[in-house]
Amino acid sequence: MMAAGAYIVDDDEAIRDALIWLFKSRKVAARAWPSAEAFLADWRDDMRGCLVLDVRMEDMSGPELFDQLCERKSQLPVIFLSGHGDIPLAVAAVKKGAFDFVEKPFNDNELVDRVIEAIGFDASRRAERANQATVASRLSQLTPREREVMERILEGKYNKVIADELNIAMRTVEVHRAHIFGKMGVRSAVELAQRLSGSR
Amino acid sequence: MMAAGAYIVDDDEAIRDALIWLFKSRKVAARAWPSAEAFLADWRDDMRGCLVLDVRMEDMSGPELFDQLCERKSQLPVIFLSGHGDIPLAVAAVKKGAFDFVEKPFNDNELVDRVIEAIGFDASRRAERANQATVASRLSQLTPREREVMERILEGKYNKVIADELNIAMRTVEVHRAHIFGKMGVRSAVELAQRLSGSR
DNA sequence: GCCGCCATTGTGGTTATCCGCAACCCGGCC
């Protein structure tokens, strides 16, 4: 797993070099590929940061690469570099969820700003997903009965009320409650409520 | 306050009539204005639904109207109708937060689908805002001391611990706690946590 | 048949929460 950075795909070597230099001058890690195919071969889901993609390239275009990555469930935010003629293509990509696109010729600083923004977006989204995955994994460890009890705990009901609703003894509810807290890794109903609503 | 619907702004009467007919045939309330200025004069913040806006119009263009509405804090989602030549303009609007744009000539059903989606988006966002406003208003009624106590309640701490941290008696914490629940309109710490994290 | 997991329940005791009643101090306001 490398550090988060900019992944550049452009078939023009001069532009690749210029972009790498530009990003590194702003302390943004950068690496470049000369074609969509080359990038796709190296692509891994744990690449963190943001993709900077030329729209018009030999063989596979930027938007085509974007489609391929979407099919592979890539979460990497994508910023397109588009010439005037390419705008309709880039626009279609934006409607499909691309992070942004900048028209050539672009302002260096603005591009880097957008890239940094995208890298931050990626980081927070990954953190969010990781948290959701943890919660989901813990939820899956609960037994059906425990889930029933948890629902009612989250409605702020007393153990006694829950016991009545489920036609079981209060003691049983207490046991379930302890199991739920243990499995969910929390120490109180308040923490439980926060952890769950934070990932809904 | 009228029902949620489509607000059409287009300087071509034939298109206005066609759109109104189209929307009404799908049970979507619709009303049209012949110019951006006319709409702006009638605009009110409680208009619910979605704005359908021609990009190219006499005097004030669609994107210009959008900018005006943004300045007036309009939350109305906007769908642009754009000809091929207008795409760069519409694109700029999308980057500023427009809901979507469809290129002319458009597919009737797809347009209505998008409009319905935007109306739903508006409804849920308004509900969300209303809830946040309620919570914010209730939070503002808390005294500084109560806020300190609430923070700690939300960390799942025992009244005893809170008392120690604030160097006050447990009884005082209990009193604050009761005040907090009363002012926030909840009956338990769990509800409090949910209401707050639901609006963060 | 034995083991493990799940659900269930009881006893008894500790700790927390929740509240009514009562009271004191302080600062701002009429």
Place this chain on the structure above:
DNA sequence: GGCCGGGTTGCGGATAACCACAATGGCGGC
């Protein structure tokens, strides 16, 4: 000075939560 809101505290009791120890019954797998 009197009133009021905010913060503070004590007492005592009702209620709920938490927990260790202990135990039963069902069900699926080895």
